[in-house]
Amino acid sequence: MSDKEIIKNIRLYLFDMDGTLYLGDRLFDFTKELLEKIRQSGADYLFITNNSSKSVSAYIEKLHRLGIKAVKEDFITSSQATAYYLKKHHPNARLYVCGTQSLKDELKENGFTVTERIDEVDAIVMGFDTELTFKKLEDVCKILLSRDLPYIATNPDYVCPTEYGCVPDCGSVCDMIYNATQKRPAVIGKPQALMPRLAMEMKGASKEHTAVVGDRIYTDIKSGINAGCVSILVMSGETTQEILESSEDKPDLVLESGADILNALCK
Numbered sequence: 001m002s003d004k005e006i007i008k009n010i011r012l013y014l015f016d017m018d019g020t021l022y023l024g025d026r027l028f029d030f031t032k033e034l035l036e037k038i039r040q041s042g043a044d045y046l047f048i049t050n051n052s053s054k055s056v057s058a059y060i061e062k063l064h065r066l067g068i069k070a071v072k073e074d075f076i077t078s079s080q081a082t083a084y085y086l087k088k089h090h091p092n093a094r095l096y097v098c099g100t101q102s103l104k105d106e107l108k109e110n111g112f113t114v115t116e117r118i119d120e121v122d123a124i125v126m127g128f129d130t131e132l133t134f135k136k137l138e139d140v141c142k143i144l145l146s147r148d149l150p151y152i153a154t155n156p157d158y159v160c161p162t163e164y165g166c167v168p169d170c171g172s173v174c175d176m177i178y179n180a181t182q183k184r185p186a187v188i189g190k191p192q193a194l195m196p197r198l199a200m201e202m203k204g205a206s207k208e209h210t211a212v213v214g215d216r217i218y219t220d221i222k223s224g225i226n227a228g229c230v231s232i233l234v235m236s237g238e239t240t241q242e243i244l245e246s247s248e249d250k251p252d253l254v255l256e257s258g259a260d261i262l263n264a265l266c267k
Contacts, residue, residue: 019237099127
């Protein structure tokens, strides 16, 4: 099957955001037309992001600012997936959250108690924390070194791309914690299959007609592979040709950017 045939067969696109549809506050030129064309063709899309520093409402506001219409139902975030996981496996846990206020609020809205009293904690949640302090790092270490309890990370990304380069993400902070405690968290977001599976369940789509589209092999592409979906790597973000060639995980398609999907849909 040709690249064009593979794209034409997709009925549900699961788009990563940073590095795939925009970079920082710069929307890629093709993004708006691509999203419109997908829905005009009778297919659909969702945004799936590992970035747990922002709430869904903050993402909606950002996309609106960039000229993209979006509603709450268009998103599956690692924060939402983490709440889903916690409800299933630790429904009454009191949480210490090393993350932003947005992540804490999302977990509270899902019925969880968030506390800074380390003696009351039943589980730790690590996120992409743009409000990180040394006290949070110290608290997490104190908890992990004193007790064996659920330790969960929203995502494993080492960096978050921006228009000027990259900044440390959740995975980098978890490595700092590992160096101090020798403990690793259970990871919820991509590359795990949970987010793509939740998306397919939400939209009633089969894995054969669903594609995960993203710029990272170790998160985006790996999650598509783990969920049995089509995996589409775009070279508009973090991945270089050298990274692609050295990776054991190979995407079904490699495209320069999402513009190649738009071009295939327009032909």
